[in-house]
Amino acid sequence: xxxxxxxxxxxxxxxxxxxxxxxxxxxxxxxxxxxxxxxxxxxxxxxxxxxxxxxxxxxxxxxxxxxxxxxxxxxxxxxxxxxxxxxxxxxxxxxxxxxxxxxxxxxxxxxxxxxxxxxxxxxxxxxxxxxxxxxxxxxxxxxxxxxxxxxxxxxxxxxxxxxxxxxxxxxxxxxxxxxxxxxxxxxxxxxxxxxxxxxxxxxxxxxxxxxxxxxxxxxxxxxxxxxxxxxxxxxxxxxxxxxxxxxxxxx
Ligand code: OAD
Numbered sequence: 043x044x045x046x047x048x049x050x051x052x053x054x055x056x057x058x059x060x061x062x063x064x065x066x067x068x069x070x071x072x073x074x075x076x077x078x079x080x081x082x083x084x085x086x087x088x089x090x091x092x093x094x095x096x097x098x099x100x101x102x103x104x105x106x107x108x109x110x111x112x113x114x115x116x117x118x119x120x121x122x123x124x125x126x127x128x129x130x131x132x133x134x135x136x137x138x139x140x141x142x143x144x145x146x147x148x149x150x151x152x153x154x155x156x157x158x159x160x161x162x163x164x165x166x167x168x169x170x171x172x173x174x175x176x177x178x179x180x181x182x183x184x185x186x187x188x189x190x191x192x193x194x195x196x197x198x199x200x201x202x203x204x205x206x207x208x209x210x211x212x213x214x215x216x217x218x219x220x221x222x223x224x225x226x227x228x229x230x231x232x233x234x235x236x237x238x239x240x241x242x243x244x245x246x247x248x249x250x251x252x253x254x255x256x257x258x259x260x261x262x263x264x265x266x267x268x269x270x271x272x273x274x275x276x277x278x279x280x281x282x283x284x285x286x287x288x289x290x291x292x293x
Pocket of ligand 1: 075161281
């Protein structure tokens with residue numbers, strides 16, 4: 043894979059590199075992107091039915107079933123070469139901040155430290171009523187994949203329903219994570235956006251913030267996105283191929 047010299051120079055010379063990832067970075071680990079999942083097995087539902095406080099209040103078993111289906115995929119998945127390349131990139135730049143919209147832990151399992159999770163974690167459920175954290179029983183559940191309706195467990199403290207520890211549509215991002223991400227976007231000189239449709243705000247604003255401050259924006263995505271016009275380089279291809287190639291070329 044050939045990369046433009048100026049692109050490699052920007053990456054090699056970066057003082058502070060921000061890597062901003064979305065569902066596409068985990069696609070090659072077998073975790074369907076949000077929109078792919080909705081276009082497939084879950085085609086009859088709107089995103090807000092599956093991922094909003096109102097959707098959960100309306101049909102807790104549907105929503106809990108959807109997230110358990112995704113959690114089972116995550117538990118069975120392994121990090122792919124894109125996650126590994128991002129972890130290795132940290133050793134090649136003076137400062138790397140990794141910001142993800144993903145609720146899986148594949149970046150951490152690939153060796154990235156201090157990952158900023160803008161949309162929470164699928165592994166940290168809590169009570170819908172009183173926010174008490176809930177600990178999943180250990181191990182990988184053996185319910186059938188795609189088992190749609192699953193009654194959520196109940197909170198040991200107040201008896202409320204347990205909800206997934208992710209950020210839903212209409213909810214605020216965790217303040218600490220957002221502040222750190224926003225500051226990194228302001229400060230970085232290169233931002234690489236990987237595998238995100240750049241449609242969901244406020245997360246999608248981060249590359250634009252960086253670009254407006256003069257940072258070089260690089261995008262890795264097989265398809266066109268809302269970010270195309272802001273990016274100095276659009277590297278069209280799967281992250282699991284483009285990122286290892288980029289890492290190799292930088293060395
Ligand atoms: P999306 O599902 O919106 O977009 C996934 C992106 O990944 C698309 O642009 C694909 O072209 C790209 N893609 C697919 N395969 C890829 C690959 N192998 N390598 C690189 N890119 C690939 O996912 P996100 O942008 O992450 O939010 O979505 C952002 C948020 O929207 C999610 O965090 C979730 C969702 O609604 C909430 O739940 C709040």
